[in-house]
Amino acid sequence: MSTLTYRKAPPGFTKEQWEQFDREGILVIENALTQDEIDYYLDAIDQLTAADPKYKVDKFYGPDNVATKHPVFTELIDHPRHVGYAYDIYGELLKLHLSQVFIRPRDSSHNAWHPDGARALPYGVFSPRLPMQIKIGYWLTDLPHPKMGNFVCMPGSHRRQYFDGYTKHTSIPGEKILCCQKGTMVIMHCGTWHRVEPNESDVVRKNIFLAYCPSWICEADRHQCEPEWLKTLNREQRIIMRSYSHGYARTKPPKDDFPLFLDRETGLDSDPEIYADGVPLHIRKRRVAHEQWI
Ligand SMILES: O=C(O)CCC(=O)C(=O)O
Structure with a gap:
């Protein structure tokens, strides 16, 4: 195998970040973006709205x-x-589930409590x-x-499949209203129950998910x-x-799609000393980071 063509996995959770994410279902990382990066994304959003006849400034x-x-x-797919x-x-089976831009001006629609994913x-x-x-x-x-x-969101609610506020907008004791500076990055367990505040301000909320x-x-x-x-x-x-x-390729991706990334510590494309020689890479299980913490 030529390792030259493969990238090492970029940095991910520290142990402390994982513990917080696992406990609360949400991790907030401030100052993740510079002002230049914020402007770069805002400019791309402006180009998106300018090209879309369905965009309405007050909606x-x-x-x-x-x-x-x-x-x-x-660029964000593998940023x-x-x-x-x-x-x-998700390790070697990582997939982009969705990519969205949200613009929320004053008095526009806002969501009631819900988790993401299957209902x-x-x-x-x-x-x-x-x-x-996530x-x-x-x-x-x-x-x-x-x-x-x-x-x-309701921190810790990612373990619950029932929630009193479901389908309502009401404020629930213990909820966390994300009051943040531009440039903040959030990582959320999609089982975490969440809603959106009304926008009664003149600030047009813009974000990427x-x-x-x-x-x-x-x-x-x-x-x-x-x-x-x-x-x-x-x-x-x-x-x-x-x-x-082919549908089953989602479960058993083709061999050319492995490795997605090399191990960020060892630079290897598989975990050493687990399989006998000859077991092909694309059917080998590889350890994911959280397996060392759970
Ligand atoms: O816009 C938001 O802050 C949350 C949107 C939301 O609830 C969702 O995408 O499921």
């Missing part, structure tokens, strides 16, 4: 599959600022601890107070991507989009 705007719609969002966190959970039989029934989806949120506008269209999941969970905002667009991606981006024509 909620939430296009999905934005990774395929603008090169700046394409080293966050992809290592997702890789720490009638939630993922938590099968996976009481580990998320089957969401990365990038906040591009300062939201210093409540009632600014803030994201609100990217969700990741294992390749065998159905993608949320596409099934396949345009072949011509796929050719513009780097190898890791193409793999993470998992644009397979």
Whole structure:
């Protein structure tokens, strides 16, 4: 194998970050973006809205599959600022579940309490601890107070499949209203119950969401991507989009899609001393980071 063509997995959770994420279902990382990076993403959002006749300045705007719609969002598929966190959970079967831009002006629609993911039989029934989806949120506008269209969650609620506030907007004791500075990055276990505050301010909330999941969970905002667009991606981006024509490939991806990343510590494409020689890479289990902490 030539290791030259493969990248080491970018940094992900520290042990302390994992413990907080596991306990609360949410991790807030301030100053993740520089002002230049914030401007870069805001500029791309402006280009997206300018090109979309459906965009209305005073209405909620939430296009999905934005990774395929603008090169700046394409870069986010495997961005080293966050992809290592997702890789720490989903390892070699990492997939982009969805990519969204949200614009929330004053008095536009806002969400009631809900978890993300399956409803009638939630993922938590099968996976009481580990998320089957995680969401990365990038906040591009300062939201210093409540009632600014803030994201609100109930820390620790990722273990619960029932929640008193379900379908209501009401404030619930213990909730965390995310009052944050632009440039903040959030990593959320998608089983965490959340809602959105009304926006009673003149600040137009703008943010980007990217969700990741294992390749065998159905993608949320596409099934396949345009072949011509796929050719513009780097190898890791193409793999993470998992644009397979056969359903079972989501469970058993083709051998060329391995390794997605090399181990960030050892630089190896597999865990040493586990399998006998001759077991092909694409059917070897590899340890994911959280296995050392759980
Ligand atoms: O806009 C937000 O802060 C949260 C959106 C939301 O509830 C969701 O995407 O599930």
